[in-house]
Amino acid sequence: MKNLIKLLTLITVFFGFFLNTAYADPKKVGFIYIGPPGDHGWTYQHDQGRQQMMSQLGGEVESTYLENIPENADAVRAIRKLAASGHDLIFTTSFNYMDQTMEVANEFPDVKFEHATGYKRADNVSTYGGRFYEGRVIEGHIAGHLTKSNIIGYIGSFPIPEVIRGINAFYLAASKVNPDIQMKIIWAFTWYDPGKEADAANTLINQGADIIVQHTDTFAPCQAAEKAGVMAFGQASDQSHFCPNSHLTAIVDDWGPYYAKRAQDLVDGTWSSTDTWGGMDTGMVAMAPYNNKLMSSELIQEVINMEIALKDGTLHAFEGPINNQAGEEVVAKGQVADDGMLLGMSFYVQGIDGDIPQ
Amino acid sequence: MNIDLIIGIINIVLIATTPLVFAAIGELVTEKTGVLNLGVEGMMLVGAVTAFVTLVITGSYFLAFLFSIISGLIMSGLFAFLVLILMSNQVATGLALTIFGIGLSSMIGKEYIGTPIKGLNPYFFIILSFVIVFALSYFFNRTKMGLIFRAVGESHTSAHALGFSVIKIRLLGILFGGAMCALAGSYMSICYAPMWQENMTAGRGWIALALVVFSTWKPNRIIIGAYIFGGVSIMQMNLQAFGLSFPGQFFNMAPYLATIIVLVAISSNKLRIKLSAPASLTKPFFKGR
Numbered sequence: 061m062k063n064l065i066k067l068l069t070l071i072t073v074f075f076g077f078f079l080n081t082a083y084a085d086p087k088k089v090g091f092i093y094i095g096p097p098g099d100h101g102w103t104y105q106h107d108q109g110r111q112q113m114m115s116q117l118g119g120e121v122e123s124t125y126l127e128n129i130p131e132n133a134d135a136v137r138a139i140r141k142l143a144a145s146g147h148d149l150i151f152t153t154s155f156n157y158m159d160q161t162m163e164v165a166n167e168f169p170d171v172k173f174e175h176a177t178g179y180k181r182a183d184n185v186s187t188y189g190g191r192f193y194e195g196r197v198i199e200g201h202i203a204g205h206l207t208k209s210n211i212i213g214y215i216g217s218f219p220i221p222e223v224i225r226g227i228n229a230f231y232l233a234a235s236k237v238n239p240d241i242q243m244k245i246i247w248a249f250t251w252y253d254p255g256k257e258a259d260a261a262n263t264l265i266n267q268g269a270d271i272i273v274q275h276t277d278t279f280a281p282c283q284a285a286e287k288a289g290v291m292a293f294g295q296a297s298d299q300s301h302f303c304p305n306s307h308l309t310a311i312v313d314d315w316g317p318y319y320a321k322r323a324q325d326l327v328d329g330t331w332s333s334t335d336t337w338g339g340m341d342t343g344m345v346a347m348a349p350y351n352n353k354l355m356s357s358e359l360i361q362e363v364i365n366m367e368i369a370l371k372d373g374t375l376h377a378f379e380g381p382i383n384n385q386a387g388e389e390v391v392a393k394g395q396v397a398d399d400g401m402l403l404g405m406s407f408y409v410q411g412i413d414g415d416i417p418q
Numbered sequence: 419m420n421i422d423l424i425i426g427i428i429n430i431v432l433i434a435t436t437p438l439v440f441a442a443i444g445e446l447v448t449e450k451t452g453v454l455n456l457g458v459e460g461m462m463l464v465g466a467v468t469a470f471v472t473l474v475i476t477g478s479y480f481l482a483f484l485f486s487i488i489s490g491l492i493m494s495g496l497f498a499f500l501v502l503i504l505m506s507n508q509v510a511t512g513l514a515l516t517i518f519g520i521g522l523s524s525m526i527g528k529e530y531i532g533t534p535i536k537g538l539n540p541y542f543f544i545i546l547s548f549v550i551v552f553a554l555s556y557f558f559n560r561t562k563m564g565l566i567f568r569a570v571g572e573s574h575t576s577a578h579a580l581g582f583s584v585i586k587i588r589l590l591g592i593l594f595g596g597a598m599c600a601l602a603g604s605y606m607s608i609c610y611a612p613m614w615q616e617n618m619t620a621g622r623g624w625i626a627l628a629l630v631v632f633s634t635w636k637p638n639r640i641i642i643g644a645y646i647f648g649g650v651s652i653m654q655m656n657l658q659a660f661g662l663s664f665p666g667q668f669f670n671m672a673p674y675l676a677t678i679i680v681l682v683a684i685s686s687n688k689l690r691i692k693l694s695a696p697a698s699l700t701k702p703f704f705k706g707r
Binding site for chain 2: 278302
């Protein structure tokens with residue numbers, strides 16, 4: 061009996077091997093998500109990207125995702141789990157997976173890794189991110205036209221360059237249209253706390269803001285704006301069905317084309333370690349449909365033209381002359397801010413009141 | 419500073435603080451009977467998701483709150499069974515209840531994330547929170563039943579010797595706590611930020627636990643403590659919006675810091691009596707002894 065079982069096992073293993081090699085194995089692509097794919101924000105967009113990759117590459121790739129992975133040592137276990145289970149390419153989709161990604165990448169030199177919004181790379185680790193500040197230019201332009209109180213309420217998460225860059229790009233564009241505009245900024249010190257985000261939005265509205273801009277992850281601020289009857293911009297994804305009467309537009313993170321391209325490179329064997337910081341020209345940053353109940357058709361046409369100008373490079377978010385709060389020139393007339401300055405941005409431009417918390 | 423601005427600020431503080439009052443007063447009653455339930459966060463989340471899903475399915479706010487409270491009773495009933503009948507460790511069981519609640523609520527709510535609902539006006543619940551706290555203050559200080567509850571929390575053996583059923587009273591305390599935590603959760607998902615998102619209570623259960631200690635187990639002080647924490651958090655947002663730079667991180671940790679100070683204070687025995695911590699807190703009751 062024992063021998064029979066042994067024999068059967070051997071046959072199974074043999075055929076398993078044979079069948080595996082007989083057919084071209086689809087490549088396996090893994091994703092690590094910080095939230096649930098249904099968050100209608102950051103993770104939702106990454107999952108939309110994954111689905112677009114799957115539909116474009118058909119049967120050539122398989123994909124797996126692990127959701128709600130905290131940005132701590134648990135992330136190492138999750139990434140290692142994907143790497144050890146035969147995944148060829150792994151996308152880690154949040155900034156604070158950076159060291160964890162590097163750690164696992166070091167253990168699995170044959171597996172390719174892609175880390176979103178980070179800056180540490182290796183032969184098998186690429187980084188990628190979007191120039192979301194380009195979308196803030198559009199938002200600032202719209203806000204400059206539409207505000208009646210001239211007070212903009214801006215909810216920041218943490219004072220990191222990504223968020224500060226957005227505030228500056230927004231203000232530069234808004235003040236071009238409306239020099240009297242005033243920014244009121246609340247740092248929530250969280251990415252994710254619907255209650256606190258609503259509190260911040262309500263506080264800003266109470267202080268006279270008639271347009272709410274957010275750089276946190278839930279649609280609570282947009283909902284608060286809807287309830288109070290003021291306007292708002294969604295975040296990371298089209299959130300208009302949560303606040304149809306106040307949602308102007310939103311910056312949409314479109315990862316699909318990038319994921320499809322990188323997976324195709326993997327299949328073709330041409331994958332190499334790169335750093336991608338894609339703007340509107342790559343399609344990685346796009347705008348949600350403009351609300352024609354709140355915006356005039358002229359204004360919509362204006363911002364569509366701005367999108368085109370941002371894509372072809374005739375318009376840049378940070379065109380000189382730009383001064384910092386102390387009045388010192390940081391970008392000269394005729395120049396644009398270089399990527400080094402943008403990536404490390406830790407100052408407000410002239411015209412924004414208050415200090416960045418340290 | 420005009421009057422509208424101040425009324426607006428008070429309004430936001432009231433809306434933001436109410437869930438803390440509900441959860442903290444529930445936990446206070448549980449602790450008054452000598453049981454520490456660390457499952458507040460988990461029960462809040464299950465209450466929040468139950469209310470939200472019920473509202474989406476039935477469209478009835480009444481049923482949403484009813485089912486939410488029932489879910490709180492079930493969760494806390496489970497806890498009561500484990501710690502009162504099976505005599506499991508209260509701290510470990512409570513922590514397990516929180517972890518269980520986080521997972522269970524995510525599972526129940528998976529299909530409902532991002533479903534838009536119409537939020538409910540919070541003012542009824544704000545008034546209710548004050549009524550409950552003052553009623554409980556009266557209950558503990560002025561009624562015989564209240565004194566029995568306290569006796570069970572102070573010395574369960576004496577209470578037992580006098581013929582009171584320690585287990586039954588503790589069960590009531592735990593169930594009341596569960597119902598209030600669920601109410602706090604449903605208030606969050608239906609009134610405060612009308613949505614369901616995984617882990618949306620974002621640590622308020624732990625602040626509620628801290629508040630019980632901070633209020634030194636006196637119901638009226640729950641109001642004071644909760645409004646200090648809630649008010650400070652909204653004030654720092656207002657100051658930020660006025661352009662004054664403020665260390666927001668400090669205010670995120672302030673409730674815990676204040677609690678540690680109170681805990682250190684009550685670790686000295688003399689003070690402990692003054693601060694009225696239930697003497698039998700976390701001690702299991704064995705009938706035979």
